[in-house]
Amino acid sequence: MMEAPKTYPAWVFDNSEIPDPFCYGERAVNFLRHLKHPKSLRKGRQFALDPWMERIIRRVYGPRHEDGTRVVKTVFAMIPRGNRKTTLGAALTLLHSIGPERTPGGQVICAAADKKQARIAFEEAISVIREDRRLIPLVEAQDYRNRLTDKRSGTVVEAISADAKTQHGRTPTMTLMDELHSWPKRDLWEALKTGLLKTAGSLNVIITTAGRGQENIAFETYAYARKVALGEIDDPATLPIIFEAPPDCDWRDEAVWHLVNPGLRHGYPDLDGLRQYAREAENRPGDRESFRQLNLNIWLDHSADPFIDMAVYDLTAKPVPVPEGAPCWIGVDMSSTTDLTAVVACVVDEDENCHIVPHFFVPGDNLRLRAERDGVPYPLWAEQGFITATPGNVIDYRAVEQCIRDLCDRFDAREIDFDAAYAQAVMGPLTDDGYPVATLRQGWVTQSPALNELERVILAGRFLHGGHPVLRWCFDNVAIHTDSAGNRTMHKGKSTDRIDGAVASWMAVSRAVASEAKSIYDSETWCGVLLVLAQVAFGTDRPQGLTQQGFEAPSR
Incomplete structure (x- = not known):
């Protein structure tokens, strides 16, 4: 058995004592045990409160202050998909709506990114009520309004989505925030969180799987709960329940x-289904990352469907001397004058390794503001020489042009490929001076096969990038879109992401690979092969018109 992460909630399984001085934890468990569930296989359809769920219920409601108020105010439960999080959420909703935790005139909010997701726990709670004749007369269900009311206390349960404009007037006594990692913005979070402060003894329950990226409210909440779990923050009011695998684990290890x-251990999720998904994910990076995120609860870095495993990318981060004067192909992804522009040279050595020499350009004005917008340290990168901040509030295209000229002086530039957008200001002078300028279309027709070549070079360990941080950031931001025909194209994971360095890289590397593949047909070696074949075919020393360098024009 592998060693558990330090955040692992061992108390869920170790049968350690959970304080319950007022027996409120026992009361909550007994209430749930007397409910019925329409999908339960137990006798009389008894609500299946498995031991790990029961421990969580006891841990939320048992510990109390001397005055009887609950210690736990926030529950952050990060549990992989398929572990019946919805059932747990429904149980908590029922406790606060028709159970012993209800309060007169209370508001219980089931919130999610959209109405459909918000209704999942809500619908399961209603199905439990409808399964028990004793409960049906006690509630009024308005299904079309996503709402039910406990007639005795006036407690209302409602399912809502991320429409923050209509939520600031609420005073919830309990909130169930479902799949927080998929919430598109923080407005609903702020509306409900501040609403909880209006009522003493309120409870906020977050039940989610792991997410992606760090620029969202889900990661902020996860990071805080994780620090509580690690003991870095002393906050008894926050209960972290974090089932996460280490990022560097063998994701195929059962x-x-x-x-x-x-x-x-209780038969869910389906083990055979996990095995099949893992087999399929062996050769599908997107599925592999989804498996790690949703089934192993590993919080991922950035892109929704990554182009390459960043652990594989990092294997060639060690700086290696670039062969001066070697053949070189340059990819240029020009941006608008206010965004990031990338110039990437692919220098090919005698062993067919691709040495990547990247250069990046941004406007120098408001650099810190840009850093806050994109969530990266532009000022530090500029100070360290990883990025060029040109004076003014727009990129000085003359600096980009000079960079390309310097690369051509340093290496044997065979081709300079531009994305035509925004490129004319730099392409024109280079073309006039006889540089090998070309344009490369950005659609799937050119990009899909080029991505295959770039992926092959990276996986083969021949993409020698030297650990350039800006280039790594660009690759980490790449989201891959695959159409029904299997064609792949690069996209940004989020609007603030930048992938310019990755785009310039596929341009340079794919053209280098294509040119190297064609070169054998243009070489003297291939002409020598043709000569031998001709000798065999014609039985002569050399057929007329063929030289060691190729075919001659026939003499007149």
């Missing part, structure tokens, strides 16, 4: 699966 999926 011991890891059992560690982070608390329901596996």
